[in-house]
Amino acid sequence: MDVSTPAPQPRKQAPDAGRRSERSRRAIFEAALALVGEVGYPKTTVEGIAARAGVGKQTIYRWWSSKGDVLLDAFLDLSAQAAAEAGATDGEPYAIPDTGDLAADLKAVLRATVDELRDPRFEAPSRALAAEGLVNEQVGREFVARLLEPQLQLYVDRLRAAQDGGQVRPEVDPRIALELFVSPLAQRWLQRTGPISYDYTDTLVDYALYGIAARPPAEPSPPARN
Amino acid sequence: MDVSTPAPQPRKQAPDAGRRSERSRRAIFEAALALVGEVGYPKTTVEGIAARAGVGKQTIYRWWSSKGDVLLDAFLDLSAQAAAEAGATDGEPYAIPDTGDLAADLKAVLRATVDELRDPRFEAPSRALAAEGLVNEQVGREFVARLLEPQLQLYVDRLRAAQDGGQVRPEVDPRIALELFVSPLAQRWLQRTGPISYDYTDTLVDYALYGIAARPPAEPSPPARN
Structure with missing residues (x-):
């Protein structure tokens, strides 16, 4: 060598x-x-x-x-x-699949991310780099711009396609929307604020898509979840 | 002294x-x-x-x-x-207000958090501590358990009250639901993945409560946002 x-x-x-x-x-x-x-x-x-x-x-x-x-x-x-x-x-x-079923596609990608986050090859170096990025603004910004943001843009693309297909409300900002399922997973992994699992990321997708609020009180009975 | x-x-x-x-x-x-x-x-x-x-x-x-x-x-x-x-x-x-208007209460608390995150007294020491917590599991777990998680539990309490009042779907897990608006703000601040503002946190609350998905295609016309 x-x-x-x-x-x-x-x-x-x-x-x-x-x-x-x-x-x-x-x-x-x-x-x-x-x-x-x-x-x-x-x-x-x-x-x-x-x-x-x-x-x-x-x-x-x-x-x-x-x-x-x-x-x-x-x-x-x-x-x-x-x-x-x-x-x-x-x-x-990094392409995110587009089967037409947004929830299924997002869940599949996040499950693969869970696998990656649990890969021991990934764990220690990623934590070390993220830690440096927190306190060293230049390192942080460079790695976000060249490593993290290009991955997030794939979610933007997938959510835009879903907007075009009528599955996501047109007034939603995809760059913010993706954070509802990406950031919780990132924080649990980075800061060890909770366990990560397929069930967990599936739940994040469901909450982000359908909301946690009960349907408007004008409706007489609780609606189905989706 | x-x-x-x-x-x-x-x-x-x-x-x-x-x-x-x-x-x-x-x-x-x-x-x-x-x-x-x-x-x-x-x-x-x-x-x-x-x-x-x-x-x-x-x-x-x-x-x-x-x-x-x-x-x-x-x-x-x-x-x-x-x-x-x-x-x-x-x-x-740290009590989260309960005016009966969940969206307004969450937005108010997150706006106060935005102010805190922008406070220069907070910035450098918090980044240093978070960075150490990423690579030093003992430090990370202790600070999460004693500092971060007690704050998150206040959101759990507020969301449970909202469930009792019928504003949040009963099957929602409050400990996961709170991450939809808390974790994106945390990640933007920690990793500098995007700007933070009142508009941003207001948007997170709206998306988390009402979802980003269009209403089911069975409905003939797009419903009002809330």
Whole structure:
């Protein structure tokens, strides 16, 4: 796995997948994720990642300009792997299914997210990164913009399709609506405020779609749930 | 503000409000919150808090057994102050109003929370503590159990009252339902995933109560929103 002999290319050139060794790339990602999970973001260094991956520091600097860049790519790769395992197609690794049944589609995606959150490969590095993002505004904003928000936009797309199909009220803002089921799961996982399960995420979807309020008192009898 | 002369009492005795100097207690809280916000939880020490507060280390150890205990009390005090400024009564600092109008009551409380989250006294120490709770399970669980969950239980109480009054569907689990409006605000603030405002929290309450789904297609025309 040692590809540490520095090649004579200039640093920080544009990534060139063709020249990269897939094996060393994977070793670097795994080392970066393991390290940040073990010692936290501040103590993770490019030197430490290189040593653990069995590559030279220059190999990393040839492809990435900082530990933040390595970690961003490592997390994007991890998410792509999780999506691939969940059966996503190559072209759209995060696409949310559209079977016409919005509740079923959202529940399926959230169940897959529950599986991902329970994956031990994901746990420690994700917590370390999220923790750093809370106190380091630059890290937080970069990872939200490049990692989290693109995933949330897939829910926006799915909810817009549901609005077009008449399943979601037209005046609803999809970017806010998605938070009714995404944010509770995120908070339970991040802050350990409660257990996460398929039942739980199914319930979130039902509440978000149909509301928790009783139907208007003008109606004489309680209506069916949906 | 110096009350640093160690008294001959044994350490870790039960707190005795009568013997505490309110002035030194406040200085210790302010120092603890300022320090954790500036240097983070791991680098905050009892020695550092004592030095900044102008008290002796033994003064702190007489009342608290660890920096975690000091910080927990400091945050509880900060929340009580915020609640008092929001007009809460002394006996029930966090009570959620019950005017009979659930939507209005929830919106009022969430608007007060928006104000608190924007308070600079709150920002840095809260982020530092939340960040530590993400990666340090013991700290996370203790602060959730003693600080966050008691606040969430007030929403449970309010939603149960609404169920008793017929405004919330009886089959709804209040502990999950509250997350539809609490967790999105928490995530936007913690992870900076979006702006927070009164309009935003008002919208969350409306979506959570009435749902984002269009009414069932059996109905010929779209019903009024509530």
